[in-house]
Amino acid sequence: MKSFLRTTGILFRAHLVRTVRTRRCLVATLLCLFPVGVACLIALVAHFEGPPPQDIQVALLWNMLVQIITPLVALSYGSAVIAEEIEDRTITYLFTRPLERAAILLGRWLAALVPLLVALTVSVVTVQTILRSLGTEEGVAWAPDDLDRDLLLTTLLGGAVYSALFAAAGALFKRPVLLGLGYTFVYELLLGSLPGSNQKATVQYYLRSFLLGEDETLQQAFSDNMALIPLAEPSAALRTLILILVGALLVGAWRLAKREYVLSA
Numbered sequence: 682m683k684s685f686l687r688t689t690g691i692l693f694r695a696h697l698v699r700t701v702r703t704r705r706c707l708v709a710t711l712l713c714l715f716p717v718g719v720a721c722l723i724a725l726v727a728h729f730e731g732p733p734p735q736d737i738q739v740a741l742l743w744n745m746l747v748q749i750i751t752p753l754v755a756l757s758y759g760s761a762v763i764a765e766e767i768e769d770r771t772i773t774y775l776f777t778r779p780l781e782r783a784a785i786l787l788g789r790w791l792a793a794l795v796p797l798l799v800a801l802t803v804s805v806v807t808v809q810t811i812l813r814s815l816g817t818e819e820g821v822a823w824a825p826d827d828l829d830r831d832l833l834l835t836t837l838l839g840g841a842v843y844s845a846l847f848a849a850a851g852a853l854f855k856r857p858v859l860l861g862l863g864y865t866f867v868y869e870l871l872l873g874s875l876p877g878s879n880q881k882a883t884v885q886y887y888l889r890s891f892l893l894g895e896d897e898t899l900q901q902a903f904s905d906n907m908a909l910i911p912l913a914e915p916s917a918a919l920r921t922l923i924l925i926l927v928g929a930l931l932v933g934a935w936r937l938a939k940r941e942y943v944l945s946a
Contacts (some may be wrong), residue, residue, distance in 0.1 A: 685784050692788025700758070700792050700885050704932045709757040713804035716745050741812070742832060745886060746805060748873070751839045752865040754800060758793040759847030760857040762786065763937065765801040783934035790848045790930065794841060799900045801840050832878070833893040838922055842884055850934030880910055884925065888916035 700706060719741060723733050763786065809829045846864075850857040873885035881888040894915040913921070 688784035689788040696792035709754045713800045720808045755843035757863040758797045759844035762789045762848035763851035846928040847927040852933040852937045886932040887918040
């Protein structure tokens with residue numbers, strides 16, 4: 682166990698700086714800046730037209746930040762955990778070393794997770810700060826203060842879960858980016874927005890449950906932008922999300938340990 686943790690720590694430190702310097706990091710940063718730009722545009726319009734409607738703020742916070750930007754940023758980082766080693770033709774070098782393959786996946790995933798969470802935090806906090814400054818026609822913020830904290834936690838949790846899924850996809854499939862795009866927009870975004878219990882098969886459902894829980898006031902505020910079904914308790918949703926994250930990493934580590942990588946000339 683000590684050897685595994687030591688190997689994971691070495692790979693984490695070695696790849697953290699490398700991850701920050703990649704074009705993927707630049708793409709992820711630009712994605713995180715997009716909601717900030719939209720929030721600034723809303724603030725500019727609000728300066729002349731008055732505070733924006735509540736549903737526009739909900740759409741920005743949930744539909745754009747949590748449903749779209751978070752999975753895409755996680756895809757940018759997570760899909761590269763193993764795929765980058767294959768593209769750079771360095772994965773066979775790692776396999777010739779006395780390293781546990783599971784440690785390779787975990788160490789590189791943690792190295793991707795740090796800048797991922799930092800980028801999402803800056804994006805969410807900046808958007809929330811801008812929206813809070815706008816208020817409503819009554820001159821107060823439209824949502825309780827606790828929503829800022831809960832939304833940030835939900836976004837970070839979503840980023841961690843999605844990145845683990847996409848990291849596992851990189852160990853299982855040859856083109857994790859294409860698969861991840863299909864999963865994000867066809868499976869999660871579409872299935873998670875349709876009415877019915879099929880929403881329970883998506884990560885989005887458990888993120889909604891974690892965020893809204895049993896708060897009927899928040900559910901009412903978000904209901905115009907979601908096809909809400911009865912939600913799980915926040916604690917149960919959190920357990921499910923952690924199980925998905927751990928399960929994805931275990932499957933990815935198992936596949937990495939069994940798979941033979943043959944690189945063409």
